[in-house]
Amino acid sequence: MIDSHTHTRYSKHAVGSVDELVQAALANQIKVLTITDHAPFYVDETNRLLEAELLDYLEEVDRAKQKYAGSIKILKGLECDYMPGSYDYLVRLLDKVELDYVIGSIHYIPVNGELVKVWDLPRLNSPEVIAPYFACLRELMTCELFDSVGHADTVLRSIPDSVFFERFHPMVPLLNRHRLSYELNASGLRKTSFDPIAGQETRGTWSYPSRTVLTALLQEGIPCTIGSDAHAPDDVGAGVQDLLAALLPDGLRTISYYEARKRIDVPVQDVLLFS
Numbered sequence: 001m002i003d004s005h006t007h008t009r010y011s012k013h014a015v016g017s018v019d020e021l022v023q024a025a026l027a028n029q030i031k032v033l034t035i036t037d038h039a040p041f042y043v044d045e046t047n048r049l050l051e052a053e054l055l056d057y058l059e060e061v062d063r064a065k066q067k068y069a070g071s072i073k074i075l076k077g078l079e080c081d082y083m084p085g086s087y088d089y090l091v092r093l094l095d096k097v098e099l100d101y102v103i104g105s106i107h108y109i110p111v112n113g114e115l116v117k118v119w120d121l122p123r124l125n126s127p128e129v130i131a132p133y134f135a136c137l138r139e140l141m142t143c144e145l146f147d148s149v150g151h152a153d154t155v156l157r158s159i160p161d162s163v164f165f166e167r168f169h170p171m172v173p174l175l176n177r178h179r180l181s182y183e184l185n186a187s188g189l190r191k192t193s194f195d196p197i198a199g200q201e202t203r204g205t206w207s208y209p210s211r212t213v214l215t216a217l218l219q220e221g222i223p224c225t226i227g228s229d230a231h232a233p234d235d236v237g238a239g240v241q242d243l244l245a246a247l248l249p250d251g252l253r254t255i256s257y258y259e260a261r262k263r264i265d266v267p268v269q270d271v272l273l274f275s
């Protein structure tokens with residue numbers, strides 16, 4: 001059982017210590033856990049690690065790694081924000097640290113001098129926000145700073161799959177060209193979706209990951225990572241098994257994770273707890 005996207009209280013809007021997260025992962029039979037707290041970024045300080053905390057964070061993960069060696073493989077990661085103009089900042093940041101895995105994600109979309117949050121679902125449902133989102137995503141996918149692109153399809157909480165696919169499909173070859181994995185983010189199974197006709201958010205619909213995109217990824221042989229995106233120990237591993245079981249009939253055969261920035265591929269059958 002693998003979970004390659006998890007947060008602790010270092011992300012500020014998440015709860016639980018590294019130790020509590022690991023304990024919960026052990027209880028959920030997770031064998032490979034990557035902790036990917038939100039990396040320092042100049043846009044906000046309230047949703048992430050501060051640069052001054054970075055070494056403490058990495059040391060705490062290292063301590064857990066040693067403490068639980070033999071029971072679980074713990075890997076050191078970061079989830080970095082990307083937006084146009086952030087390349088130099090990120091190069092400097094990533095230069096300072098030794099990591100197993102780096103996710104590149106978009107949480108803020110620059111729109112006419114304003115930053116639109118990807119969880120601002122009513123705002124997301126408009127061409128003037130979606131166009132810069134994909135421009136930003138293209139830059140993220142070509143900058144060669146990351147191992148995987150995190151929740152690229154999170155915008156499906158607000159836009160139709162057909163709109164996402166039309167814009168994303170031409171970008172699929174970039175993943176192989178720039179040695180990137182596509183993240184299957186299981187938090188889409190527990191998040192709300194925006195219904196533009198009713199003008200409100202609803203629960204219980206699977207918004208992302210996109211199965212249409214997955215089919216195209218599999219055709220191109222793009223590697224996929226998987227993660228719960230847990231923001232609390234209780235959610236570690238959440239949705240991972242359901243997602244794998246659901247995507248197995250679509251042809252998903254391998255799941256990847258990263259150690260020392262090197263991709264390791266595992267057969268899905270070995271990751272499934274019940275098959």
Ligand SMILES: [Zn+2]
Nearest residue numbers: 079105150151
């Ligand atoms: Zn994220």
Ligand SMILES: [Zn+2]
Nearest residue numbers: 005007079229
């Ligand atoms: Zn995350």
